[in-house]
Amino acid sequence: MPVKNKANVVIIGGGVVGLAVAYNLALLGIKDVVLLERAYLGSGATSRCGAGIRQQWGTEMNCALARKSMDIFENMNEMLEVKRDIELKQKGYLLLAFSEEEMEQFRKNLKVQSKYDIPSREVTPRKARDIVPHLNLEGIVGGAFCPTDGHVNPFLVTEAYANAARRLGVDIYTYTEALDIEISGSKITGVRTDQGLIKTDRVVNAAGGYSQQIGEMVGLDLPVKSERHEILVTEKIEPLQGPMVMSFSYNIYCQQTPEGPFLMGYGDPDEPESYNLNSSWHFLEEMTRKAARLLPPLKHLRVIRQWAGLYNITPDRQPIIAESEEVPGFFMAIGFSGHGFMIAPMTGVLLAEMIAGEDPSLEFKLEPGRFERGDLILEPSVV
Amino acid sequence: MEPQNTIICRCEDLTLAEVEEVIAEGYTTIEEIKRICRLGMGPCRGSTCLQLIDRILARQRNCGREEIKMPTNRPPLEGIKMKELAGDAGEK
Numbered sequence: 001m002p003v004k005n006k007a008n009v010v011i012i013g014g015g016v017v018g019l020a021v022a023y024n025l026a027l028l029g030i031k032d033v034v035l036l037e038r039a040y041l042g043s044g045a046t047s048r049c050g051a052g053i054r055q056q057w058g059t060e061m062n063c064a065l066a067r068k069s070m071d072i073f074e075n076m077n078e079m080l081e082v083k084r085d086i087e088l089k090q091k092g093y094l095l096l097a098f099s100e101e102e103m104e105q106f107r108k109n110l111k112v113q114s115k116y117d118i119p120s121r122e123v124t125p126r127k128a129r130d131i132v133p134h135l136n137l138e139g140i141v142g143g144a145f146c147p148t149d150g151h152v153n154p155f156l157v158t159e160a161y162a163n164a165a166r167r168l169g170v171d172i173y174t175y176t177e178a179l180d181i182e183i184s185g186s187k188i189t190g191v192r193t194d195q196g197l198i199k200t201d202r203v204v205n206a207a208g209g210y211s212q213q214i215g216e217m218v219g220l221d222l223p224v225k226s227e228r229h230e231i232l233v234t235e236k237i238e239p240l241q242g243p244m245v246m247s248f249s250y251n252i253y254c255q256q257t258p259e260g261p262f263l264m265g266y267g268d269p270d271e272p273e274s275y276n277l278n279s280s281w282h283f284l285e286e287m288t289r290k291a292a293r294l295l296p297p298l299k300h301l302r303v304i305r306q307w308a309g310l311y312n313i314t315p316d317r318q319p320i321i322a323e324s325e326e327v328p329g330f331f332m333a334i335g336f337s338g339h340g341f342m343i344a345p346m347t348g349v350l351l352a353e354m355i356a357g358e359d360p361s362l363e364f365k366l367e368p369g370r371f372e373r374g375d376l377i378l379e380p381s382v383v
Numbered sequence: 384m385e386p387q388n389t390i391i392c393r394c395e396d397l398t399l400a401e402v403e404e405v406i407a408e409g410y411t412t413i414e415e416i417k418r419i420c421r422l423g424m425g426p427c428r429g430s431t432c433l434q435l436i437d438r439i440l441a442r443q444r445n446c447g448r449e450e451i452k453m454p455t456n457r458p459p460l461e462g463i464k465m466k467e468l469a470g471d472a473g474e475k
Contacts, residue, residue: 040415047418083408084419155418235426235462259421279458288469299469302462304426307455 003173003195007034009355010191011204012178012214015046016154016341017333018206019161019172020348021355023080026168028356033170034198036191038177042158045208046341048309050231050263052244052255053342054093054149055118058109058380061318063116064362065343072345073152080164086156089258091242093149094123094131095381097142098249105380106144113146120146132245134297139250149244151257154341161348181217181330188218188329202329202355209275209310211334218327223371224320224335225273226310229265230283234301236260245295246383252290253383254298262298264291267338267383279306311338315371317379319343321351322367331355332368338382391439392432394425402436406443413437413454423454426462 008030011018014037022035037043053073055066072079076086097103106122113120121144128143129135162172173195181203182190190199205214215222237260244255254264264287284306292299314320314335324330333351336343346362353360370376386400397420410416413423413436422436423429437451444450 040412042418043414159419234465284459284468285470288465292465292469299466300464302426302464303459303468304428304462305424305457306459307457 001173001176001195003176003193003198004032004034004171005197005199006032007198007200008032009034009202009204010178010198010200011035011206012191013037013044013206013208014041014162014172014174015044015206015208016042016158016161016344017208017336017347018204019158019165020344021204021206021333021351022170022172023161023165023168024348024352025355026165026170028352028358030352030356031169034200035165035170035172036176036178036193037172037174040174041162041172042155044210045309045312046154046158048231048307049154049341050253050255050265051151051154051257051341052093052149052253053152054146054244054339056093056095056109056113056120056144056146056149056381058105058112059318059377060112060115061364061366062339062343062379063113063118064364065346067116067118068362069343069345070148076157076160076345080160082156082160083163084156084159086160087153087258088150089152090148090150092131092145092147093244093246094128095144096128096140096245096247096250098139098247100141102249103142106142109381110144118146119148120144131243132241132295134240134295135245136294136296145243151244151255178214178217181214183218183327186327188327202331204331204333204351204355206333208334208340209312211312211332218324218330220324220326220330222320222332222334223368224312224314226275226312227271227273228276228308229267229271229311229338230279230287230306230308231263231265232284232287232303232306234262234298235304237301240297241295247294248381248383250290250294251383252294254291254295261304262301265383266290275310277308277310279308312340313337316376317382318377319347319366320368321347321364323354325369337379391435392422392425394427395421397422397432399439402439406440411440412452413440417454428461
């Protein structure tokens with residue numbers, strides 16, 4: 001389909017972040033918003049993610065974004081007038097500590113979380129087993145639990161934002177690829193696609209695992225890298241596990257989704273920077289070992305599918321949500337470091353406000369300059 | 384054959400009428416259809432429904448079945464119990 005030849009804003013990337021930005025721009029009354037997606041909506045990291053939504057973070061910014069995003073998820077069915085329920089399940093996230101040092105970090109995180117009204121609390125090993133009765137307590141010294149964390153369906157959240165954005169007049173072009181961004185001086189003048197040129201002076205980079213390639217189009221070397229993360233899903237069973245069970249040191253996350261299957265993954269510390277999306281046998285073996293040890297009854301379940309997606313990682317594991325200083329009009333919502341889906345709702349609000357020149361509904365500073373200055377606050381809680 | 388009484392995907396209990404409705408909404412690739420209504424995402428891994436959905440799409444588009452793109456075939460080829468993959472760790 002040929003594209004419009006002119007737009008107020010062009011968003012590159014039809015994942016949940018790009019669509020949330022598109023919807024919020026239209027909601028603020030910005031006309032002629034165009035979104036480009038080179039495959040189908042949600043075909044990148046959004047559809048490949050673990051479908052968890054968590055507020056238990058260690059940095060102020062991640063806590064603030066996650067808490068506000070949870071408010072939006074809780075009201076999303078009504079707010080976006082969805083055709084299909086987004087399958088919100090709030091049965092909590094149980095985070096497990098395997099050493100006193102890790103428990104100390106949890107206590108620090110809990111203090112940050114309480115400032116943002118996140119209802120998380122410390123739990124003893126015994127309390128953890130009350131919450132997840134099939135948990136093997138060997139080696140566990142304690143944990144943290146937030147009862148309002150949980151799950152939503154990434155495919156259906158993507159659809160919800162897309163349909164709501166279309167109703168407000170956003171033009172969404174799927175199977176349309178941004179090939180280059182045209183610049184005159186340091187000003188953006190247009191986006192060249194495989195379906196024609198769109199004149200615009202504002203571009204949003206929401207390209208997830210490929211965001212550095214979009215940065216190159218305007219001559220920027222963005223401080224992000226991409227890395228494969230693998231995941232698997234089992235057959236469905238009756239409800240067994242309420243919360244997501246997660247540990248950073250043991251390195252696992254595992255939840256039962258409302259439909260009944262278990263979804264689980266871990267982060268391979270030796271994974272190189274790449275765009276590799278292939279599945280590995282190594283992951284199957286290591287993942288099932290980890291799950292069978294920590295959650296023994298799961299060993300009787302059949303694995304029915306495995307896949308991989310890209311984390312787009314920044315040096316401090318916090319996203320970049322900002323306008324470029326070097327290239328005015330180049331906005332970025334990138335580097336989500338594996339937790340973009342769960343903070344997409346608030347990201348969409350904040351970036352749209354920035355583009356529209358409105359006061360932000362939340363004070364935040366997530367510009368890329370922090371990496372050059374070196375004043376990083378590292379997010380400690382990433383799998 | 385009544386569309387509302389014809390099961391296309393047994394694992395997810397999807398009827399022809401439901402699948403046709405999803406297609407009518409504009410989801411015209413199998414990759415999109417499976418994500419919206421979970422067609423082919425159950426334990427049989429699409430062994431029946433994938434042989435039907437391409438015919439349905441081909442009929443609608445008035446083209447041959449070979450023109451309908453199949454979704455990515457993800458491992459393992461059939462369900463494997465975790466304890467078989469985990470080795471010793473799964474036996475404890």
